[in-house]
Amino acid sequence: MDSATQPVLALMGTTATGKTELAAALTEVLPIELVSVDSSLVYRGMDIGTAKPGVQFLKKYPHALVDIRAPTDTYSAADFCKDANQVIDQIRQRGNIPLLVGGTSFYFSALENGLPQLPAADPVLREQIADQAKKHGWAEMHKRLSKLDPKRATKIDPNDAQRIQRALEIIELTGSTVPLPGTDQARGGIPLIKMALAISDRSVLHQRISTRFEQMIEQGLQQEVEVLLSKGVPEDCIAMKMIGYRQMIDYLNGNTAFETMNAAATGATRQLAKRQLTWLRQHRGITWFLSDGLNSINNDVITKYVSEKLTGFGI
Numbered sequence: 001m002d003s004a005t006q007p008v009l010a011l012m013g014t015t016a017t018g019k020t021e022l023a024a025a026l027t028e029v030l031p032i033e034l035v036s037v038d039s040s041l042v043y044r045g046m047d048i049g050t051a052k053p054g055v056q057f058l059k060k061y062p063h064a065l066v067d068i069r070a071p072t073d074t075y076s077a078a079d080f081c082k083d084a085n086q087v088i089d090q091i092r093q094r095g096n097i098p099l100l101v102g103g104t105s106f107y108f109s110a111l112e113n114g115l116p117q118l119p120a121a122d123p124v125l126r127e128q129i130a131d132q133a134k135k136h137g138w139a140e141m142h143k144r145l146s147k148l149d150p151k152r153a154t155k156i157d158p159n160d161a162q163r164i165q166r167a168l169e170i171i172e173l174t175g176s177t178v179p180l181p182g183t184d185q186a187r188g189g190i191p192l193i194k195m196a197l198a199i200s201d202r203s204v205l206h207q208r209i210s211t212r213f214e215q216m217i218e219q220g221l222q223q224e225v226e227v228l229l230s231k232g233v234p235e236d237c238i239a240m241k242m243i244g245y246r247q248m249i250d251y252l253n254g255n256t257a258f259e260t261m262n263a264a265a266t267g268a269t270r271q272l273a274k275r276q277l278t279w280l281r282q283h284r285g286i287t288w289f290l291s292d293g294l295n296s297i298n299n300d301v302i303t304k305y306v307s308e309k310l311t312g313f314g315i
Contacts, residue, residue: 007313008088008190009099009306010037010108012280013197014273016208018291020053022197023101024061025299030306033091035084036063037102037111040242043071045228048221049244051212063101064091071228071239074162077110084111085190097315100192105279106155106163114189116179118170125172129165138164138241149177155279157272159246162238193309194286195302198277209269213244213262221248243268 009032013019026032036042040050044067058066064087069075084100084107091098100108133141139158146153148171156163170178199205225248233240235249244265251261280286289302 006092006191006315007193007309009097009310010112010192010194011099011101011197012037012105012108012194012286013103014199014205014276014280015051015103015269016205016212016273017197017199019101019103019197022299022302023099024057026099026303026306027061029303030310031096032099033094033096034061034063035087035091035098035100036065037080037084037100037104037107038066039075039080039104039107040239041066041102042069042075043067043073043239044069045231046071046224046239046242046245048216048219048224049242049248051216071233072237074238076162076166077106078115080104080107081110081115088190097310103276105276108192108194109283112189112192118178119173121166122169122173125169126165129168129172133161133165141165141168144168145171152178157275159241159268161236161241192285193306193313194283195305196280196286196288198280198288198290200290205273206270209273210266213266213269216244217262222252225249225252243272 011019011023023032023034027034038050040046041052041063042065043050046052052066053061053063065080065083068083088098100111102108129141138161141164142153142156142158145156145164145167149167152167156167158164167178199208221244225245228240229235229249229252235253240246240249247256247261247265247268250256250264251258256264287305
């Protein structure tokens with residue numbers, strides 16, 4: 001099989017389901033190299049709030065596309081597709097198998113289905129949209145997008161300023177809605193062998209999310225945010241709008257109490273997990289692996305599945 005058409009392994013799942021640990025375990029028994037599919041892990045210096053694996057873990061189990069951008073940079077799905085395709089080629093040249101692992105649904109979709117051909121950014125229009133957002137807030141801009149392009153709006157978090165701004169910009173420039181990946185207007189794409197992890201009991205997942213945020217607080221999330229701000233990272237930049245960071249900034253600015261901040265971050269993470277699960281359920285060709293969230297998923301079962309899939313494709 002031509003390497004350009006070889007399927008790529010993809011390990012998906014909602015936040016806090018153990019994808020990273022499983023991916024690491026697979027590298028112990030198969031010639032696999034890991035590629036992060038996580039829009040938050042690309043940023044340097046944003047470690048605690050993104051649940052980024054520790055330095056020693058990443059040294060033992062390297063992940064491509066981690067720590068590749070400054071917090072003040074933007075990183076689009078197009079950037080990801082370009083970087084991921086390059087990394088995938090490099091891994092194959094070394095005779096190994098790429099495994100995509102993460103929870104950023106739009107990145108997976110863009111890589112598998114290709115991205116539509118879109119107009120270049122318009123700095124003046126972007127500034128106008130940003131000014132409107134300063135007046136009304138990004139949540140209100142998201143409502144505007146919902147009226148103009150309902151399908152796209154459902155796939156964008158109300159606090160995702162970068163994607164809201166881009167969607168509104170495209171509508172203004174073209175007079176039409178944003179083409180979705182996989183449509184006739186999209187090009188490119190690579191086949192994926194898709195696996196997904198899920199915790200069968202929602203209450204267990206919610207508890208894991210709460211526990212993880214408590215651990216972030218204990219590990220120094222507040223100090224991490226304070227350091228970023230002291231280094232000149234703007235409060236309103238894209239990276240600082242990520243879950244955990246924006247709630248902590250509200251707390252540091254005296255806008256919320258600590259308990260309110262904690263509840264808001266945990267609630268936002270639960271909503272993220274819900275959106276991730278909804279996205280996964282809507283896509284065909286995914287093989288699911290379930291756990292109760294207390295016991296680890298049987299790695300031997302997944303290893304056997306992956307080995308058989310790779311053999312079937314002659315990889």
